[in-house]
Amino acid sequence: MKTGMLAVPGAEIYYEVRGSGPPLLLINGGDGDAAMFGPLAGLLAEGHTVITYDLRGNSRSRLTGPPAPQWIEEHAHDAHLLLSAVAAEAPAYVFGTSYGGMIGMDVLARHPGQVRALVAHEPFVIDLLPDADRWHALFQEVYELYEREGADPAMRRFSDAIGVDGPPEPAGSLPAPVREMLARLRANLETCLAYELRTFVRFRPDVEALRAARFALVVGGEGPTTLLHRTTQALAERVGTGIVEFPxxxxxxxxxxxxFAAALRGAFAD
Incomplete structure (x- = not known):
């Protein structure tokens, strides 16, 4: 595995590259970082040049200016510059989960020549829901709770509302790399709550660009139905596509x- 740092406007992006073959960019969401894709990236590197990275302001991708509200479009520009730097020879397959799927959608819309195919996993496109205003108000309440009481109470409120658990504590019994990853994820909660959540969920994808592209929507097929299943269904209805269940x-x-790797290979098969 190779690692590197890429200077972009307002940040330095930490990235990792594995394997060889057609480029495949994996984009995380929320408080995640490149390490969460480690097992998946290792499997996919058997047939692809797999690129993973930490989103700006998270983990090892430090901001070079003062923190401020962030937008999906800003993160999409980071992804565009990363692909230009490390995978300029061919358009890339792109997989994004949660916010990452939304970032991938914006890259596809603005730079269609860079994206060979896009798979979006449970994108958090709140603004497409008929009750979006209620959710925007709730996320404002989550932010205010964070300001008053800190990240843990705010994340409990957020997780309970959307039906998705936050990261676990970095317990001492876990292997050191896992503890280190979980410690980074917990630190990233501050960035997520203060600068990402309320702005990211205002993103509206370019539906016409998605209709014209190789684009697939997927959800986790196990466990309870969550708010992210609702947002994925709302986007599917706009685009006029089906939804595939992944493990x-x-x-x-x-x-x-x-x-998951097997399902993703199938989704990207030409």
């Missing part, structure tokens, strides 16, 4: 890496 739940790419 596991919202983090199936980590908990069911082998089955």
């Amino acid at each position: 596991g739940g919202h983090v199936g790419f980590l908990s069911h890496a082998a089955g």
Whole structure:
């Protein structure tokens, strides 16, 4: 595995590259970082040049200016610059989960020549829901709770509302790399709550661009139905496409890496 840092406007992006073959960019969401894709990336590297990275302001991708509200379009520009730097020879397959799926959609819309195919896993496109205003108000309440009481109470409120658990504590019994990853994820909650959540969920994808592209929507096929199943269905109805079930739940790419890798290869098959 190769690692590197890429200077982009307002940040330095940490990235990892594995394997060889057609480029495949994996984009995480929320508080996640490149390490969450480690098992999946290792499996996919058997046939692809797999690129993973930490989103700006998260984990090892530090901001070079003062923190401020962030937008999906800004993150999509980061992904565009990363692909231009490390995978300029051919258009890339792109997989994004949660916010990452939304980032991938914006890259596809703005730079269609860079994206060979896009798979979006449980995108958090709240603004497409008929009750979007209620959710925007709730996320404002989550932010205010964070300001008053800190990240843990705010994340409990957020997780209970959307039906997806936050990251676990980095317990001492876990292997050191896992503890280190979980410690980074917990630190990333601050960025998520303060600068990402309320702005990211205002993103509206370019539906016409998605209709014209190789684009697939997928959800975790195990566990309870969550708010992210609703948002995925809302986007599917706009685009006029079906929804495919992948192994596991919202983090199936980590908990069911082998089955997820097989499903993703199938989705990208030409």
